[in-house]
Structures are given as structure tokens and as C-alpha cells.
Amino acid sequence: MRRYALRRLSFLPLIMVVVSIITFVLLRVLPGDPAAIMAGQNARPEDIQAIRDELGLERPIAVQYLDWMADVARGDFGRTYWSGKTVRDEVIRRFPASAEIVFLSLVVSVSVGVTFGIASAVYRNSPLDYFVRLFAVLGQSIPEFFLLVLLIIVPSILWNYSPPIGGYVALWDDPVRHIRLLGPPALILGFGGAAGMMRLVRTTMLEVLRSDYVRTAYAKGLRKRTVILTHAFRNTLTPLVTVVGSAFLAIFGGSVIAERIMNIDGTVNFLLVSIMQRDFPVVQFLVIYTATIVVLANLVVDLSYAWLDPRVKYR
Amino acid sequence: MTSSASTIGSYAIAATGWDLPPEVSRRTRVLRFVRRNFIGVIASIIVATFVFLGVFGPSVAPSDPRDIDTTQQLEAPSLEHPFGTNKLGQDVLSRIIAGARVTFLIGLMAVTIGFGTGAALGIVSGYFGRWIDYLIQRSGEAWAAFPQLILYLAFIAAFGPGLKSIAIVIAISAAFGGSRVLRSMALIIRHTDYVEAARSLGATELRLLLRHVVPNVMPLVIVGASGVFAVSVLAEAALSYLGLGVAPGTPSWGMDISGESQTFARSGHWWLVAFPGIVISLVVLGFNLMGDMLRDVLDPRLRGSR
Numbered sequence A: 001m002r003r004y005a006l007r008r009l010s011f012l013p014l015i016m017v018v019v020s021i022i023t024f025v026l027l028r029v030l031p032g033d034p035a036a037i038m039a040g041q042n043a044r045p046e047d048i049q050a051i052r053d054e055l056g057l058e059r060p061i062a063v064q065y066l067d068w069m070a071d072v073a074r075g076d077f078g079r080t081y082w083s084g085k086t087v088r089d090e091v092i093r094r095f096p097a098s099a100e101i102v103f104l105s106l107v108v109s110v111s112v113g114v115t116f117g118i119a120s121a122v123y124r125n126s127p128l129d130y131f132v133r134l135f136a137v138l139g140q141s142i143p144e145f146f147l148l149v150l151l152i153i154v155p156s157i158l159w160n161y162s163p164p165i166g167g168y169v170a171l172w173d174d175p176v177r178h179i180r181l182l183g184p185p186a187l188i189l190g191f192g193g194a195a196g197m198m199r200l201v202r203t204t205m206l207e208v209l210r211s212d213y214v215r216t217a218y219a220k221g222l223r224k225r226t227v228i229l230t231h232a233f234r235n236t237l238t239p240l241v242t243v244v245g246s247a248f249l250a251i252f253g254g255s256v257i258a259e260r261i262m263n264i265d266g267t268v269n270f271l272l273v274s275i276m277q278r279d280f281p282v283v284q285f286l287v288i289y290t291a292t293i294v295v296l297a298n299l300v301v302d303l304s305y306a307w308l309d310p311r312v313k314y315r
Numbered sequence B: 001m002t003s004s005a006s007t008i009g010s011y012a013i014a015a016t017g018w019d020l021p022p023e024v025s026r027r028t029r030v031l032r033f034v035r036r037n038f039i040g041v042i043a044s045i046i047v048a049t050f051v052f053l054g055v056f057g058p059s060v061a062p063s064d065p066r067d068i069d070t071t072q073q074l075e076a077p078s079l080e081h082p083f084g085t086n087k088l089g090q091d092v093l094s095r096i097i098a099g100a101r102v103t104f105l106i107g108l109m110a111v112t113i114g115f116g117t118g119a120a121l122g123i124v125s126g127y128f129g130r131w132i133d134y135l136i137q138r139s140g141e142a143w144a145a146f147p148q149l150i151l152y153l154a155f156i157a158a159f160g161p162g163l164k165s166i167a168i169v170i171a172i173s174a175a176f177g178g179s180r181v182l183r184s185m186a187l188i189i190r191h192t193d194y195v196e197a198a199r200s201l202g203a204t205e206l207r208l209l210l211r212h213v214v215p216n217v218m219p220l221v222i223v224g225a226s227g228v229f230a231v232s233v234l235a236e237a238a239l240s241y242l243g244l245g246v247a248p249g250t251p252s253w254g255m256d257i258s259g260e261s262q263t264f265a266r267s268g269h270w271w272l273v274a275f276p277g278i279v280i281s282l283v284v285l286g287f288n289l290m291g292d293m294l295r296d297v298l299d300p301r302l303r304g305s306r
Helices: A002-029 A034-039 A045-055 A061-073 A087-122 A127-139 A144-158 A175-209 A212-219 A224-261 A267-277 A280-308 B002-016 B026-036 B038-060 B092-128 B130-145 B148-159 B163-175 B179-190 B193-200 B205-241 B253-257 B260-266 B271-298
Strands: none
Touching: A002 A061, A002 A280, A002 B130, A034 A045, A087 A127, A087 A175, A087 A224, A087 A267, A087 A280, A127 A175, A127 B271, A144 A175, A144 A224, A144 B205, A144 B253, A144 B260, A144 B271, A175 A224, A212 A224, A224 A267, A224 A280, A267 A280, B026 B038, B038 B092, B038 B271, B092 B130, B092 B163, B092 B179, B092 B205, B092 B253, B092 B271, B130 B179, B163 B205, B179 B205, B193 B205, B205 B253, B205 B271, B253 B260, B253 B271, B260 B271
């Protein structure tokens, strides 16, 4: 298993290099010149040229890439074109907001999804079950951005209240505003993820509850609670991990919408803005950062199979 | 003698319990099917309506979705404009009907080009295994690691903004989606007795793949296609909402919710946002439910899990 993990990890640098080359070349070959954007509408060609020289964009792409790689190897990701600050600081500053949204959403979706999935399977065909199934199918169908837009619009029409939008305040600076800002998007992304999880937990749980070992557990007189939580639930974990993994990626992607609509100054919003402004160093860094997270998330999911189910072996 | 033989024969038939089912008229059978698959039928109606609007949308809309009428700005829903009008005096209902086309085309491309390729890759990967599997799965991983937003902007830059770029990107991102599920299914089928039997009879690999493996994963492919359609509707709406979609002015559900509509909706013009949003949700719901129904009908092994 350790060998398997190491072999998978050894692919990480390779994937990083491939992803970074693609990004690097695409950014420079495709239309959209950062110098022209920075110089403004009425810039003379000489001004644009001067900026291009200053940014080092006139050198051959291979040279630019190797130069950048050498800096990255030393832990230097360069400075942004727009603010002139280091990319590292700019990203670190925006990191907490994004990480918190993703983390809270994941917590919401796993706790809601697992609890209601189990309850719905155990009390099959009860009103609760019907509610969970309805919720699950609606949650997978209603777009998150629509819910977020409703979240802004409905209170402002009905109660003339608008939720705070924009910026970011740390929890310890202003706890109330912090929760009012990050809570709603996290809840909505979380419920979106919970929908898929509920369905899966319910389906697997129903299958497991029909199996022989569950009947045996009941027959030897164990309490219902014990049978469900320790015997049955444990066997839904393997498929659950796959769904948690894809829910994480979905939430990570969905946080673009959340940060955009709520105008939160987070890393994904930063990536979007930097792409529009052609801020190459920022885009390069954030693409690699995103790719690393995706690859690591997939690895964690694959490794946890063996940890949860001793029958699984890796070669 | 002959009569007694036939009596014994009929007893034998009775004993096996193989009575023919009582004659049921076609109408009764249809009604029974509808009653048992009530939700599925509703889903099919939603999907059929959507496909109809996707094909004929602009020509059946009550008024021109681009028609600007400054005398009828921001009117609340009425008999004349059931879904109200927007800031330019355009009929919201007509815009929704015409907007079905963009969503439909993108979903269609995602399913045929994207999911079709992904399904084929998954089956090949699971069936042949070894280095082919390794190559396809690792490429899939590298692919999934690449942020799709970047890819999208690359296409926008290359082909200009609009329907084509967004369709290609959504199709490509759907490509590896189904491949893992189908891979594991093909992996199981490869080792089944009937495939072994056919192989021992001398069937070529190509024949095994096309005649034995592919038909058996077909239910998964069809169910998967329905899911991919649902996801691509959501993706198109989200991208258009972010302003990365079709050209401004084009009727598109996602875009009609964004920007100014949102500002106006906050000051009480709720219909600008509510109706397009509800329609997106309904169409996605239709495809999701239809996928569930197809899974139940096509693959009896998966039945009873709902």
C-alpha cells in the first residue's frame, strides 16, 4: 500500500509539469496581451512594447518557462502584473475565505447526507423517506447559482434585508458578519453535495440491510442501533468515500460561483479575475495549485478504500 | 386414447403454473405502465417538451425574443405576458422558449461527442486492461486535474465567444466523466462465463467487444447519457450566468438571470429571475428522473434499490 501511494505520488510532479507547460504556452500563444490591457485603451504601441519588454514577454517561450521553473524550484512564484506584490502573499491572503467555504460545505454535506441517508433507508417508505428522496432529487436539479441568487433576492423583497456581500472579515475580527457572509454560500453548496450523498447512502444501506450478516446480527439479539451503526453502516463507507471525493471536487468547483455571487475575495474568484486580466504569474500559480488539490483528493480517495476495506489490495 | 393423452397434457401444463396471462388490451397495458411509472412519465413529458422547444423554439415563441418594446418595460406577469417583460420590454416567456435551443444544442453535443468518446474509452480501458487501461486512466486523471475554466477561456480565445466554444468545452469536460464507471463494468463482463464461452468458440476480440460487452453495458451508457445531459444543462447555465457563455443578447436561461435582471429582481421584479431559474431546474429534474426510470426499466438487476 505504501508503495502504491508512493508510485501515485511520483506522478504528481509529472502532472504538474505537463499542466504548467500547457497553461504557460496557452496563456502566451492565445490572443489577449496583458501589456495591452495594462496600458489601457488609448495606449501607443511603443508603450505596450515597453511594458512587454519590462515583463519579459518578448523572450522565447521556452526561455520564459525555464526561467519561471527555476524561480518556482526556489519557492519564488514571482510578482503579479497588476499589484506588483508577490503572488504568494496575494494568494495566502485570499486563502482562508476559500478554504473555509469549501470546508464548511463539506462538513454540512457529509453530516446531512449521511444522517438522512441512513434514516431514510431504515425508515423506508415513511414520510421522512419521501422527504429525503424529494430533497435529494431537487438538490441535484436546482442550480446552485439560482439558489444563491434567490438567497440575495428573496430576503430583500420580503423583509428589505440584504445579506452582506463582498470582501472578507476574519472570524475573530467580526464573528457575526463573518458568519453572515460565509454561512449562506457554505450551506447552499453543502446541501447541493448532500443531495447526491443521501441517495447513495440510502441505496447502499438498503442493500446492506437485506444481507445475511445483518439478519444474523438481529438474530443473535443485538440492538437495532448497534446493527445499523456498526454492522450495516460500516459497509457503506467504501462507496461513500468515492462520493465524498467527488462532492469535494464539486464543491471546490461550485465555490467559483459562490465567491462570484457573494463577491467574496477568495482564491477562485482571484483566479477568474486574473484570467480576465491575463495576469500570467497568478494564473500559472493557481492552476498548479488547483491541479495539486484535485490530484491529492483523488489519491486520498483511492487510498482510503484499502484502509476501510481490508479486502482491497493495491498492486 | 387420444383424448386422455391431451387431458394429461393439459394437467401437466396446469401443474407447471405456466398459465398464459389473461388477455390484456393495449390500452390497459399502457395505463398500467403509466400508473407504475408515474414519475417517469412526467419526466418524459418534461424532456419531450424541452426537446421540442430545443428544435422548434424560436419559431413557436409567441413573440420575437429580441423584440425591444420600450412601452412595455418591466411589466409584471399578465395574460398578455404570462412571465412578464424585462427591462427592454422583451417577453420573458418568449425568451425562455427561444433559449431552449442553446441549452439543447450544448447538451446534445456534450452527450454525443463528449460522453460518447468517454464511454468508448471506458469500455476499451476496462476490456483490454494492461497498458491501454493504464494510459487511458492516467490521461483521465491528468485531464481531470486541469482546471476547466482555463480550458474554456482558451477555446473562447481561439474560436471567439459563443455557442461553439462553450459546447466544445462542456463536451470535452464530459469526456472522461463516464469512463470510470464503464471501465469497472467492462472489467466485470470481461470475466463472465458467456464471454469466456464465446472466446473458446473462437470469437475474435472485436466480435467479443461489440457483440457481448457493448450490449451489456448499454443500459449504463443510456442512463449515463441522461445524467450527462442534466449536468451539461447546469454547466451551460452556470457559465452563461458568469458571463462566459453565449454572446450578449442571445436568449439563454443562465444569462437572463444574471446582471441587470438580478438588480431589478431585488427591487421587486422577481419574475425576471424566478421563471428562467425554475425552467432550468425543471429540465434538469426531467433528465435526472428520466435517468432513474431508464435504469429501472433497462436493468432489472438494479431494481428495488430505490
